[in-house]
Amino acid sequence: MTLSASDVKRIADLAYIEINDNEAKEALGQLSGIFGLIETMQTVDTSTVEPMSHAQSVLQRLRDDEVTETDQHELYQSIAPQVEADLYLVPQVIE
Amino acid sequence: MFNASLKQLSTQLAEKKFSSAELTTQFLQRIKQLNPEYNAFITVNEEISLAQAKAADKMIATGQAGPLTGIPIAQKDIFCAKGWLTTCGSRMLSNFVSPYDAGVIERFNQVGAINIGKTNMDEFAMGSSNETSYYGMVKNPWDIAAVPGGSSGGAACAVAARLAPAATGTDTGGSIRQPAALCGISGIKPTYGLVSRYGMIAFASSLDQGGPMAKSAEDLALLLNVMTGFDPRDSTSLQRDAEDYTQDLQKPLAGLRIGLPKEYFAEGMSRDVANAIEKALIEYRKLGAQTVEVSLPNTSLSIPVYYVLAPAEASSNLSRFDGVRYGYRASSYSDLADMYRKTRAQGFGAEVKRRILIGTYVLSHGYYDAYYIKAQKLRRLIAQDFTEAYKQCDIIMGPTTPTVAFNLGEKSNDPIQMYLSDIYTSAANLAGMPAMSIPIGFGDKNRPIGLHIMGNYFKEAQMLNIAHQYQLVTDWHLKSPV
Numbered sequence: 001m002t003l004s005a006s007d008v009k010r011i012a013d014l015a016y017i018e019i020n021d022n023e024a025k026e027a028l029g030q031l032s033g034i035f036g037l038i039e040t041m042q043t044v045d046t047s048t049v050e051p052m053s054h055a056q057s058v059l060q061r062l063r064d065d066e067v068t069e070t071d072q073h074e075l076y077q078s079i080a081p082q083v084e085a086d087l088y089l090v091p092q093v094i095e
Numbered sequence: 096m097f098n099a100s101l102k103q104l105s106t107q108l109a110e111k112k113f114s115s116a117e118l119t120t121q122f123l124q125r126i127k128q129l130n131p132e133y134n135a136f137i138t139v140n141e142e143i144s145l146a147q148a149k150a151a152d153k154m155i156a157t158g159q160a161g162p163l164t165g166i167p168i169a170q171k172d173i174f175c176a177k178g179w180l181t182t183c184g185s186r187m188l189s190n191f192v193s194p195y196d197a198g199v200i201e202r203f204n205q206v207g208a209i210n211i212g213k214t215n216m217d218e219f220a221m222g223s224s225n226e227t228s229y230y231g232m233v234k235n236p237w238d239i240a241a242v243p244g245g246s247s248g249g250a251a252c253a254v255a256a257r258l259a260p261a262a263t264g265t266d267t268g269g270s271i272r273q274p275a276a277l278c279g280i281s282g283i284k285p286t287y288g289l290v291s292r293y294g295m296i297a298f299a300s301s302l303d304q305g306g307p308m309a310k311s312a313e314d315l316a317l318l319l320n321v322m323t324g325f326d327p328r329d330s331t332s333l334q335r336d337a338e339d340y341t342q343d344l345q346k347p348l349a350g351l352r353i354g355l356p357k358e359y360f361a362e363g364m365s366r367d368v369a370n371a372i373e374k375a376l377i378e379y380r381k382l383g384a385q386t387v388e389v390s391l392p393n394t395s396l397s398i399p400v401y402y403v404l405a406p407a408e409a410s411s412n413l414s415r416f417d418g419v420r421y422g423y424r425a426s427s428y429s430d431l432a433d434m435y436r437k438t439r440a441q442g443f444g445a446e447v448k449r450r451i452l453i454g455t456y457v458l459s460h461g462y463y464d465a466y467y468i469k470a471q472k473l474r475r476l477i478a479q480d481f482t483e484a485y486k487q488c489d490i491i492m493g494p495t496t497p498t499v500a501f502n503l504g505e506k507s508n509d510p511i512q513m514y515l516s517d518i519y520t521s522a523a524n525l526a527g528m529p530a531m532s533i534p535i536g537f538g539d540k541n542r543p544i545g546l547h548i549m550g551n552y553f554k555e556a557q558m559l560n561i562a563h564q565y566q567l568v569t570d571w572h573l574k575s576p577v
Contacts, residue, residue, distance in 0.1 A: 055527020
């Protein structure tokens with residue numbers, strides 16, 4: 001697999017991380033090396049193996065549909081970058 | 096007092112040799128004196144620590160004390176603690192004063208342990224040298240030219256330099272065991288699901304596990320008794336009967352079968368580490384254990400598999416840091432998407448961004464099967480290797496790290512070399528099995544060496560027994576650099 005600088009910029013865009021041309025170029029060299037290491041996975045035949053997503057094969061616990069949290073919005077919003085009228089403020093999205 | 100075991104400290108508190116307030120003050124003074132050189136702590140809050148100590152003294156006076164009441168514990172800065180700055184080693188959380196306590200912090204608070212400060216760490220626990228912290232690198236107290244290991248490097252340094260009697264860490268690919276080995280202390284990563292992840296800032300959720308770091312196996316057992324237990328707020332927390340991890344410490348080791356994976360004793364391990372392991376195995380044979388060769392054929396795949404799965408999970412977990420509800424926000428931006436992009440570009444360091452990019456890529460359209468699903472299949476093979484090996488042995492031993500601590504700056508520009516530092520440790524996280532490191536001597540440049548003890552699921556008590564019996568007949572765990 002070969003990565004290009006434009007691939008790196010596309011991935012950064014998907015991840016919402018601003019990246020300039022120089023940074024993309026530097027990241028390209030490092031990511032290519034890392035993907036070279038990752039490629040060694042392809043040497044093993046896993047056609048009959050089930051994927052393992054979790055260390056313990058236990059069923060997801062369910063709980064009753066009851067309110068367990070109390071309203072602490074003032075505490076939680078006290079550490080937010082910008083709040084007004086109990087709302088988190090972000091730049092205008094809709095004209 | 097700085098070299099005392101937790102049991103000794105607890106006894107002395109009970110006998111009124113000193114109060115928790117006096118003990119806490121002593122450690123705070125030592126931190127003030129030595130931390131400028133080591134940088135092991137990001138935050139120290141004398142006011143909160145001393146208030147906790149006074150409350151603990153009341154518990155002791157009224158007969159409500161447990162084994163850890165009044166004892167200062169250093170908390171890794173990945174655990175949210177109410178009223179404490181909780182940074183996770185990142186600029187992104189440089190202004191985050193947590194509004195709530197992590198499950199682990201609650202448990203320590205309930206038994207009257209003292210939070211002596213928040214320890215430095217690699218940013219978002221991504222690193223093996225503590226050089227990725229926004230708050231600067233941590234020094235190895237045995238040799239300040241060397242890394243302390245990572246990501247729980249501040250915790251390992253704090254215990255080794257006796258800035259705290261014990262500490263907490265977290266381990267996603269070796270982050271408790273590798274720094275414990277490089278700083279000459281003991282540390283254990285428990286079976287996945289034993290320690291609550293609630294309020295423990297997430298890196299790779301299917302691998303992350305909290306655990307204790309301390310001078311000895313006996314101390315680890317006491318800490319594990321407090322740290323483990325079901326937490327309904329963590330969806331992967333295991334519901335099991337409480338276990339006393341000190342119960343088996345005194346058992347003799349006669350008949351113990353130690354498995355030595357031939358893949359670990361091959362190329363890659365340095366001469367000094369190999370010599371120390373051989374000497375430790377001689378001690379174990381004297382204690383009545385026998386060794387058998389076992390095989391973990393997929394060992395070489397654990398690093399590639401880890402570097403697909405961990406970044407994939409991280410890219411998802413770290414998407415929550417967007418500058419809206421808490422943490423850092425860029426100061427100027429043009430619109431919402433630009434605010435996200437600038438906030439994340441400025442708030443995250445280079446290694447965190449690198450892993451988010453890897454994770455985003457392996458999860459992106461067209462690559463999901465080739466990378467993510469492939470890695471999950473290999474994860475099963477790696478776990479099966481251990482299950483097979485444990486049919487022939489009770490425990491597996493080997494080196495925790497291929498070499499002693501490397502120099503600060505030596506690998507910081509070479510991510511692949513850095514990733515390979517975790518060659519022996521990451522498989523236990525992939526399998527979800529417990530593993531620990533104990534000090535067994537010194538190698539090149541008089542830097543510490545760790546023995547890796549790995550067990551099957553829920554074998555923590557036996558592993559601590561095996562480590563404790565070694566520490567009864569050796570004194571490596573009592574050595575301190577200062």
